[in-house]
Amino acid sequence: MSCVTVDRLIQHLDGELSVNDARGLEEHLVGCAACRRRREELAALVRGLGPESREAQAEDLSGAVLARVRAGERVEGPELRARTAGARARRWIPVAVGGALALAAAALLALRLREPSPGLPGAGSGSFSVRGGGSLETERWLALWVYRRVEGTRRYAPVEGPIRSHERLVFGVRNGEGRYRHLMLVAVDATGQVYWYYPAYEHKGSDPTSIPLGRGRVELPAEIEHRLSPGRLRFFALFSVEPLKVSAVEAELRRARASRKDPTALTRLELPGVAQLTRVFEVQGAREGP
Amino acid sequence: MGHELKVLPGGEAAIVEEKLLDDDLMRLVRRGVESAFAALIRRHQALVLGYATRFFGDGQLGREVAQEVFLVVWGERQSYEPQGRFRSYLMTLAHHRCHVVARQRRSGAAKVAALQVEGTALSGGEEATALGQLLAAERQAELARALLGLDDKTRAALSLRFSGELSYEEMSAVTGLPEGTLKAQVCRGLRKLHERLFAEEGP
Numbered sequence: 031m032s033c034v035t036v037d038r039l040i041q042h043l044d045g046e047l048s049v050n051d052a053r054g055l056e057e058h059l060v061g062c063a064a065c066r067r068r069r070e071e072l073a074a075l076v077r078g079l080g081p082e083s084r085e086a087q088a089e090d091l092s093g094a095v096l097a098r099v100r101a102g103e104r105v106e107g108p109e110l111r112a113r114t115a116g117a118r119a120r121r122w123i124p125v126a127v128g129g130a131l132a133l134a135a136a137a138l139l140a141l142r143l144r145e146p147s148p149g150l151p152g153a154g155s156g157s158f159s160v161r162g163g164g165s166l167e168t169e170r171w172l173a174l175w176v177y178r179r180v181e182g183t184r185r186y187a188p189v190e191g192p193i194r195s196h197e198r199l200v201f202g203v204r205n206g207e208g209r210y211r212h213l214m215l216v217a218v219d220a221t222g223q224v225y226w227y228y229p230a231y232e233h234k235g236s237d238p239t240s241i242p243l244g245r246g247r248v249e250l251p252a253e254i255e256h257r258l259s260p261g262r263l264r265f266f267a268l269f270s271v272e273p274l275k276v277s278a279v280e281a282e283l284r285r286a287r288a289s290r291k292d293p294t295a296l297t298r299l300e301l302p303g304v305a306q307l308t309r310v311f312e313v314q315g316a317r318e319g320p
Numbered sequence: 321m322g323h324e325l326k327v328l329p330g331g332e333a334a335i336v337e338e339k340l341l342d343d344d345l346m347r348l349v350r351r352g353v354e355s356a357f358a359a360l361i362r363r364h365q366a367l368v369l370g371y372a373t374r375f376f377g378d379g380q381l382g383r384e385v386a387q388e389v390f391l392v393v394w395g396e397r398q399s400y401e402p403q404g405r406f407r408s409y410l411m412t413l414a415h416h417r418c419h420v421v422a423r424q425r426r427s428g429a430a431k432v433a434a435l436q437v438e439g440t441a442l443s444g445g446e447e448a449t450a451l452g453q454l455l456a457a458e459r460q461a462e463l464a465r466a467l468l469g470l471d472d473k474t475r476a477a478l479s480l481r482f483s484g485e486l487s488y489e490e491m492s493a494v495t496g497l498p499e500g501t502l503k504a505q506v507c508r509g510l511r512k513l514h515e516r517l518f519a520e521e522g523p
Contacts, residue, residue, distance in 0.1 A: 044503075068518075071517075071518045075510060079482035081370050090365070091386060096354055098387065103391060105392050
């Protein structure tokens with residue numbers, strides 16, 4: 031692969047590349063120091079353009095604004111006021127429709143939560159639900175994708191239908207508004223077995239935390255294989271502002287498991303302030319030996 | 321979610337539960353409840369302040385413009401229609417206010433490019449970290465200067481995207497521009513900043 035253009039690197043940083051294009055670019059970066067350096071330069075620019083420092087965020091303007099309000103000061107909004115009432119109404123119509131669609135989508139998702147995927151076993155795509163610590167407006171911007179490699183190629187396609195017990199999976203998420211800074215991805219099967227995808231949790235006694243999460247569409251680079259038990263498998267993507275500890279999530283999974291016969295029927299973990307997405311898949315094939 | 325209001329001895333209703341929705345706070349603002357307005361300001365001031373400061377490259381002017389944006393909100397509180405998109409509404413006001421002020425300053429022969437550029441990362445601190453902070457502040461100031469070299473639209477797009485952390489859909493609602501145009505502006509802006517700040521550095 032020839033070197034990557036700056037525009038392409040920007041699109042990658044901005045989450046605007048498809049999973050396949052992103053993977054191709056990342057593979058190139060592994061072997062190309064010049065492109066890696068350019069990408070680091072661009073990433074530094076994006077960080078520099080990011081939200082103001084905590085000191086600036088701590089500044090309170092309310093006192094000064096209220097003092098000016100009480101003094102009778104007015105500031106015209108010339109651009110908005112210049113529009114006719116009709117024009118203003120038209121301008122906000124798409125927004126209103128968007129809001130209505132979001133509410134409709136939320137209602138559908140809530141229905142799915144109450145009626146968990148009757149055709150799930152082997153019935154195509156996994157069910158999807160979203161619950162969280164943020165507002166619906168926030169949740170509109172979150173997504174979780176599960177991909178598998180297309181056999182004989184280096185391309186990836188969204189998983190539809192059952193997962194094989196030894197299959198390698200790749201994940202992507204969307205963190206559209208960038209409100210959440212950390213991510214965990216974990217799955218639980220009908221026997222209560224927990225499978226950690228992000229962060230890696232390989233050593234008992236360690237207590238890793240959520241991985242840092244960028245904004246926009248984020249493709250997680252690793253192909254991950256667990257020896258999955260046949261049956262239902264529920265993924266939880268946990269979006270948080272502060273990092274979560276594996277121990278806290280496992281404790282919640284244990285607590286929730288204790289009250290249910292089938293842990294995959296869980297649709298939400300009691301983790302305050304954590305936005306959650308879940309997807310359910312059917313795993314097929316015998317579990318291989320160790 | 322609690323919507324509890326507490327009436328203080330002086331008779332003024334004070335918001336004791338700040339988890340009210342933005343639209344509910346605006347409903348109270350319509351009734352003239354100042355504490356609801358203060359809660360709205362505190363909730364969104366970092367967004368507006370960050371955007372205005374990035375736009376002008378000047379913290380003092382950014383603070384002034386951010387206050388003016390909230391004064392517009394207060395002045396137009398009766399015409400606000402609660403549709404669950406206060407953030408987009410606020411950023412639309414901020415976006416326009418910044419452009420109006422920039423135009424006023426240009427027509428007054430006070431070029432935006434001549435404004436003093438402030439670094440945002442320098443905040444004093446221990447002597448041991450002073451050099452690191454100074455370097456970070458200088459880098460931030462270089463970036464702010466380069467940002468001022470871009471045209472208003474490109475600078476606005478970069479500020480909305482990265483300082484305001486808006487999605488392209490939200491940016492489109494704020495600016496009235498198609499998402500594709502905004503993506504192109506962000507890409508072009510970052511490319512130009514990269515050329516200005518990194519082009520001369522060798523491998």
